[in-house]
Amino acid sequence: MQAEQTSVIKWWKASRAMDTTEFGPLVELTIDGKVIEAPLGASVLNAACAAGIYIPALCAHPDLPPAQQRGCADQGDGGCNLCLIEIQGVPSPGKACSTAVSAGLVLRTNTSELQKVRQDNLAKILGSHPHVCLVCPQRDGCSRTQCSYGNPPETRCCSIFSSCELRKVSDFIGIPNTTPPYKPAQLPIITDEPFFDRNYNLCIDCRRCLVACNDVRGVGCLEVKEVQTAQGVRRYVGSIAETLLESGCKFCQACVSVCP
Numbered sequence: 001m002q003a004e005q006t007s008v009i010k011w012w013k014a015s016r017a018m019d020t021t022e023f024g025p026l027v028e029l030t031i032d033g034k035v036i037e038a039p040l041g042a043s044v045l046n047a048a049c050a051a052g053i054y055i056p057a058l059c060a061h062p063d064l065p066p067a068q069q070r071g072c073a074d075q076g077d078g079g080c081n082l083c084l085i086e087i088q089g090v091p092s093p094g095k096a097c098s099t100a101v102s103a104g105l106v107l108r109t110n111t112s113e114l115q116k117v118r119q120d121n122l123a124k125i126l127g128s129h130p131h132v133c134l135v136c137p138q139r140d141g142c143s144r145t146q147c148s149y150g151n152p153p154e155t156r157c158c159s160i161f162s163s164c165e166l167r168k169v170s171d172f173i174g175i176p177n178t179t180p181p182y183k184p185a186q187l188p189i190i191t192d193e194p195f196f197d198r199n200y201n202l203c204i205d206c207r208r209c210l211v212a213c214n215d216v217r218g219v220g221c222l223e224v225k226e227v228q229t230a231q232g233v234r235r236y237v238g239s240i241a242e243t244l245l246e247s248g249c250k251f252c253q254a255c256v257s258v259c260p
Helices: 002-014 044-050 112-126 165-173 208-216 254-258
Strands: 026-031 034-039 084-087 106-108 222-229 232-239
Touching: 026 044, 034 044, 084 112, 112 165, 208 222, 208 254
Parallel strands: 026 106
Antiparallel strands: 026 034, 084 106, 222 232
């Protein structure tokens, strides 16, 4: 019990709602008809997760604070816009990751209206990431090294498919038929630097790595890049200099550990 309590406290301390410096007392709120307790100032996303209520999200992570350095305002906030919630008394959906817990809050997380908007937002993400394996009827028995349907390697999912967060989110939300086929943007693929390779074509611009490097570790060797591709403007997170070493990287691999 003590270990569980410590874990929840650590979770909340790591992921306060934006602009919250201190937590208030425990208060009650209702999510999908379930009354739970959470401290004032915790984000709804983490309060829900601590209570066993799943809300899909790709840009949030339990070990990361809310993003303070996601990039310039004209580059967007890098948010996935999947953790949408309906808040009683508020006409438009909000985001669970940026909504702070307050007493008496009444929320719904899994309505058909929310799922439709989530599907539209998910389609935008999948349009710039390999996803053909996510909708393949043979996906669970496939090695990912050969494809029965002849899909080229660059359009297939990677070797961590079984534990992929994108897969979990897609299974929960559902991939709409309007999802565009993935076309590689011909972004850099770097394989000649120490410890890990970087394929920027796989970046979904969630900016977890940016927060881990800049906000948590305080290294600051990453930044948001913006390039024009055949598919339009593409944003991804890359090193501030040509190489990680020149960027001041400590090779702690915090960025790797939080990548979805």
